[in-house]
Amino acid sequence: MKIAVIGLGHMGAPMAANLVGAGHEVTGFDAAGVTLAGVSPATSAAAAATGAEVVLTMLPDGAILRRVAAEVIPAMTPGAVLLDCSTVDVDSARAVATEAGAAGLLALDAPVSGGVGGASAGTLTFMVGGSEAGFARARPLFEVMGQKAVFCGPSGNGQAAKICNNMILGVTMIATCEAFALADKLGLSRQAMYDVVSTSSGSSWSMTVYCPAPGIGPASPADRGYVPGFSADLMLKDLRLSQQAAELADADTPMGARAADLYRVFVEEEDGRGRDFSAMLPRFERRGRS
């Protein structure tokens, strides 16, 4: 397939590389001038999108997505697929899908889980909103870049799934970290804590796959000095998106709101910026009750 990838950052670059590896003809554009072996460089987003069967965007936020979409939609051929894999607010995803639909395009919001490691290994999970016809067209690409793609319903539902998932992740990571810090103070070894919780009812992905305690459980950013992985900044972004959506939908999300506030303090007032989101554990270690 002829594919344009717009946004060749931490995630977009390895995703584009996997598409090249699978034999697709890939053109790329990044505002920062990033180029990539095997990807034909374009001079603009619109130039990259011209003649592409699929335009994949992997951009920082909804405002940028809206700007890029306004540029690429008029350049795209009717019937082509606009596949946004960025994590953005539900409203931006729906607005872009409406514009794309009016231009005769198939639009999908397909945010991912799995991080840079999953993007490089081609093991991402895609959560997809849009039409079933669009989903069927993009399925071969999901198979190259990921291990699973879940169709979630109409446009915006992929983003809804992503922010709900990451709200759970933010909350469980905080709960796991504060429980480790409490266990330390109660004299329980971290290994015993891990062995019990990872096979008991307090278990979650935050404990079993991404354990925040260095040297315990499977390899994770905690073993590499909390170099991300998934940064606290990105977790804060996703928690804010969940709270913005909750506000608009009139949903009560007290734990999500508390998690958003804790990550805000960690990133904006403490030393969390640029650290992995599991570095909440050393944060709690240093703290007392007040």
Ligand code: NAD
């Ligand atoms: P990144 O900042 O590394 O990459 C974004 C790229 O977009 C940059 O290279 C930037 O130059 C480019 N860009 C910005 N404005 C542009 C424009 N107008 N035209 C073209 N290119 C433009 O970010 P990332 O880590 O690759 O994340 C991308 C998206 O994926 C975000 O929405 C993020 O929330 C989501 N995400 C990231 C991770 C992760 O672990 N990094 C995991 C899941 C989802």
